[in-house]
Amino acid sequence: MKAFDLQRMAFDKVPLEFLGEVALRSLYTFVLVFLFLKITGRRGVRQMSLFEVLIILTLGSAAGDVAFYDDVPMIPVFVVFVTLALLYRLVMWLMSKSEKLEDLFEGKPVIIVEDGQLAWEKVQRANMTEFEFFMELRLNSVEQLGQLRLAIMETNGQVSLYYYEDEDVKPGLCILPDKCIERFTTVPEANQYACVRCSHVVDMQAGDHQLCPRCAHPEWSKVSWAKRIT
Structure with a gap:
């Protein structure tokens, strides 16, 4: 040949x-x-x-x-x-x-955000990662999870979003790409910080370094109070 x-x-x-x-x-x-x-x-x-x-x-x-x-x-x-x-x-x-x-045959809808935080345990049980959800949320102009009362991954892959009113927005994890947010293992000042993996929010003092009590991840970012732009 x-x-x-x-x-x-x-x-x-x-x-x-x-x-x-x-x-x-x-x-x-x-x-x-x-x-x-x-x-x-x-x-x-x-x-x-x-x-x-x-x-x-x-x-x-x-x-x-x-x-x-x-x-x-x-x-x-x-x-x-x-x-x-x-x-x-x-x-x-x-x-x-x-x-x-x-x-x-169809599967069940999965709650991915509940009360402004990633529904970490439910996402884990569904063998899913948070990264694809964050992309979907950004495409819907969501900057931080505290803007959301509820987010549901439907069986057809679409995400249904239910927002807080502006006055009810909570401090939450900023879900912008990594280069847009600072991450810390030792926090620089007293503030509220969100786990960058599961979004759990904790009050921390300057110099604190700890594992997330929810998912044992060591990295944190300052919470965002950004309101939704409509």
């Missing part, structure tokens, strides 16, 4: 005429996926649950195979799409009848 053989890399043993068939197969799978999404009433990927994403990935695998493999017949792939559409409808109906089954 010759290395860097452009003919082999581009076509291998496929005749040039097969490209027309690939185009037709691609159009066929595009139409099938489009019809599936229209029939099931799906929205954007951002709004899909875990079960729905699994269905789409399975469809994508079938669509990819039939699009450019000449030995994959088109009718069996159509049967795959019909089967998945019926399965989807069946599972949706069963979930409407069973809350336990809905939790199994």
Whole structure:
């Protein structure tokens, strides 16, 4: 076999005429996926649950195979799409009848901020990290956690936010990127400090250095009193 053989890399043993068939197969799978999404009433990927994403990935695998493999017949792939559409409808109906089954397939919303602090124990139980949440919060113009009464990670990946009124905003952890905030292991002055990992707020005196009583992290930052900009 010759290395860097452009003919082999581009076509291998496929005749040039097969490209027309690939185009037709691609159009066929595009139409099938489009019809599936229209029939099931799906929205954007951002709004899909875990079960729905699994269905789409399975469809994508079938669509990819039939699009450019000449030995994959088109009718069996159509049967795959019909089967998945019926399965989807069946599972949706069963979930409407069973809350336990809905939790199994869809998952449960996770509280990530409660009363101005990261719901650390709940986030840990869900095997999640705080970094992705902080990014989502910044995209919603949240500067510090004390602005939030409640933040919930929904089953489709979106975050629902419930804010304090300006007069009720609490001191909280600033969630701006690291270069925008100072971190301390030994605090320079008496103030309230927030653990940079779990957001637990503690009154500390100048020279204090301690582990967070909530998550045992050693780094702190001064709390922020910033109000939400609307």
